Amino acid sequence: MSEGATTSRAASASATREAIGKAGRRLFNRQGYAGTSVRQIAAAAGADPALVIRYFGSKERLFLETMPVEGRFDHVTNGPLEGLGRRLVASLLTESPELTFSIWRSMLRASDSELVRERLVSAMEEMFIVPLAPRLVGPHAELRARLVAAQISGLLDAVAILADERITEASDEQLIAFYGDSIQTLVDVPADPVGHDLGDPLDEQN
């Protein structure tokens, strides 16, 4: 039998697949989804463009496979509620932030695709809502957890997409203190629980 040849061909195949995946990850992170072509990835991997589709099905699915979205904030979301806001921002800004920003930038801009959008939603869910919502005390815990996630999105937008220089150049300490404390208001038990029926200027205690 020609087992030797078969094995070596299979080995070469999986090696090619891996090379394509690696090149895809690098190029997607550097130039985004739309800015990267299948032909470019193939060239960088030393492979034929048709193999990119053959191994991964589509450019879209290759993209999803190259975007790692594990839970990178467990140690914060599982920690004490006191000061959690600040620690969340600190974790975001100090633990391989460039990779986080790059992934956020690429995925948000590619969220035209339903698959990408769904992945983005489920990633936020896993990283923030699931661990945080059941721990929050007070009314509307899940909604508040989701609003915490929204605020994280906002900070990511500012630094990774809009690239606001005034924020980018600010010290981590300042960002952690200001933005973290703002997030903390959603973590803490709300002082005035939304109230009776807003739209009514009855809040004289403010």
Added chain:
Amino acid sequence: MSEGATTSRAASASATREAIGKAGRRLFNRQGYAGTSVRQIAAAAGADPALVIRYFGSKERLFLETMPVEGRFDHVTNGPLEGLGRRLVASLLTESPELTFSIWRSMLRASDSELVRERLVSAMEEMFIVPLAPRLVGPHAELRARLVAAQISGLLDAVAILADERITEASDEQLIAFYGDSIQTLVDVPADPVGHDLGDPLDEQN
């Protein structure tokens, strides 16, 4: 002379241009930038695809012309600082929110383009930073104003891009209260001014 003919041709030209612009605006808002083709716009306007380029220069510039980004929050950013956070969120959620969300969605996803990104940045600057920064009291006023803008981005992401159903289905009152009060933390004079070793330790008056 053939002035009559010339005039009618010119009128037809500007009418065609307008039809293209209108079709572009509608399609971009409905399907986003990448999901809309020049040929599609031309067909919807009853014009030739080449005219789209002729009148607007490129698909990118047509897109920018169809995205209105005026200052829609002046009445809030110029109002009293007390309760400004809540009024900002309220304004966002109640004053033609669908249009706001649609524009945000389209522009963020098209921010691969430098021109689009710059427009997005300058729009945020005009709408929030310029009116708000000089009014905030306390240290790091501009940075805090920019972080307010970041939080607005986060809420827009949640409703317009991620389409978080739990947030979308929440009552405006809840969102206004929770998210607005969180934003208010950045508007109010910070209780603990970031601290001691921060480059400018002279703000003891807070």
Added chain:
DNA sequence: GTCTATACGTCGATAGAC
């Protein structure tokens, strides 16, 4: 000046030969 016809180069994806 206003517009049509046509073409160029590139894209993601596929079929089928080796």
Added chain:
DNA sequence: GTCTATCGACGTATAGAC
């Protein structure tokens, strides 16, 4: 398992008809 050839669609450009 790999590659060649090719498809239809895209953004864009231009020559030339009215």
